[in-house]
Amino acid sequence: MVIESRSRVLITGAASGLGLALATQLAQRGCRVLVTDVHDAGPDGEGPEALREIANVTYLKLDVTSDVDWARAYEWVIETWDGLDYLFNNAGVAAGGRIELSEMDQWQWIVDINLLGVARGCRTFTPLMKDQGSGHMVNTASAAGLVHPPRMSEYNAVKAGVVALSETLMHELKPFGVNVSVICPTFFKTNLTESLRGKDEAAQQSATELIDKATVTADDIATEVIKGVQKNTHIILTDRNGRLAYAAKRFARPIYYRVMAKASRQMAAKD
Numbered sequence: 001m002v003i004e005s006r007s008r009v010l011i012t013g014a015a016s017g018l019g020l021a022l023a024t025q026l027a028q029r030g031c032r033v034l035v036t037d038v039h040d041a042g043p044d045g046e047g048p049e050a051l052r053e054i055a056n057v058t059y060l061k062l063d064v065t066s067d068v069d070w071a072r073a074y075e076w077v078i079e080t081w082d083g084l085d086y087l088f089n090n091a092g093v094a095a096g097g098r099i100e101l102s103e104m105d106q107w108q109w110i111v112d113i114n115l116l117g118v119a120r121g122c123r124t125f126t127p128l129m130k131d132q133g134s135g136h137m138v139n140t141a142s143a144a145g146l147v148h149p150p151r152m153s154e155y156n157a158v159k160a161g162v163v164a165l166s167e168t169l170m171h172e173l174k175p176f177g178v179n180v181s182v183i184c185p186t187f188f189k190t191n192l193t194e195s196l197r198g199k200d201e202a203a204q205q206s207a208t209e210l211i212d213k214a215t216v217t218a219d220d221i222a223t224e225v226i227k228g229v230q231k232n233t234h235i236i237l238t239d240r241n242g243r244l245a246y247a248a249k250r251f252a253r254p255i256y257y258r259v260m261a262k263a264s265r266q267m268a269a270k271d
Contacts, residue, residue, distance in 0.1 A: 003230055005030030008081045010073065012036050012064050012121060013091030018140065018185075021222035022088055027054040032081065036062035036073060037091070064091045064117030070124045077125075083132055086229070089121040090140040090183075096152040107154055114158040115165075122169060126178070133177040138229055139166045143186045143242040146235075147249050147256070150264040163235075170234055183225050185238040186245070188216040 009026050013019040015037035027033045033056060040061055060076055062069045077084050095102070095110045118139050129135030144152055145159030166182035173180060221238045228236035237243045248256040 003029060003031065003086070003226065007031045007085045008034075008077070008083060009086040009088065010034045010036065010077065010084060010125075011088040011090055012062055012117070013038075013140075014088075015039060018183075018188075018218045018221055018225075019088070019090040021218040022090065022225060023057065024054070025219070025222050025226060026086075027057050030056070031086075032056040033058070034073070034076065035059050038063045064089075064120060065112045067120065070120050074124050074128070077128075084125055084128060084135060086136050086138065087121060087125050087129075088138045088140070089118040090138075091117055092140060095154045098151055099153050102154060110154050110158055114155075115161045118162050119165060122165070126169075126173065129178045130173065130176040135177075136179040136181065136229060136232075137166075137169065137173075138181045138183065138225070140183045141166070143184045143237070143245060145182070146184055146242075147245045149260060151267060167234070179232050181229055181232070181234055181236055183221075183228075183236045183238065184242055184246075185216075185221050186242045188218060188221050188239070 003026065007026075007029075009023075009031045011019050011023050011026075011033065014023045014033075014035040019035075019037070023033050023035050035057055036059070038061070058080075060073060062073050064070075092114045093110060095106050122137055122139070125135070125137070129137075139162050141162035142155070142159040144156045145161075145163040148156040148160070163182055163184070166180050170180040216239055224238040225236055228238075237246060245256075248259070
């Protein structure tokens with residue numbers, strides 16, 4: 001399914017980061033984009049500032065943990081566009097650290113947003129896309145959904161869940177003409193650290209440094225994502241580090257385990 005001018009696109013978590021980069025690039029292609037985020041309105045009530053000068057962009061509040069908000073988004077899509085071509089389940093937050101320092105309310109928070117938020121989006125729009133006989137769901141996971149470094153248990157678990165959900169739906173929806181992709185980037189420059197939770201200060205500091213020092217930008221990731229969607233790639237690995245890590249786990253498992261063990265020992269030595 002080729003992304004064309006006038007394609008109908010809904011993106012969650014699109015007021016900043018990867019979501020905003022995707023919205024910007026797709027709008028510039030001439031797509032009609034419904035930008036959604038948890039805020040009551042975008043900056044100055046007009047949606048993300050970067051999109052104000054681009055035509056065919058609309059902002060709608062959507063808390064991905066709210067069934068009421070998903071129903072409202074569905075009604076907007078039906079009433080305004082009478083269908084949807086691309087659903088980008090992109091909204092997400094970050095948490096991590098040593099398992100003994102994580103609290104269950106932190107687990108519940110990240111599961112509700114990162115995993116169940118994606119499930120709600122897929123569940124909401126699957127009937128519509130099946131009836132259309134077309135559509136493409138694009139779920140944002142992470143390389144952490146494919147390879148699982150130490151001290152990231154909550155984040156690894158929910159992102160692995162998004163990968164599993166996406167593969168399930170790829171098989172389930174293919175007979176109906178609906179495609180499914182899952183995005184698996186490594187660290188890139190984003191504002192994800194603003195949502196970072198956890199009592200493990202060392203782990204948070206490490207994650208923040210990796211994000212802040214990243215040379216890959218959200219625009220770079222968005223470009224690779226759009227290329228992958230155009231090719232109907234299921235697992236979209238957006239950068240070299242992610243491709244190498246996933247290949248090592250698949251084809252050189254002993255080496256992969258040694259690298260993870262070394263990283264864990266180095267972390268433990270700093271405790």
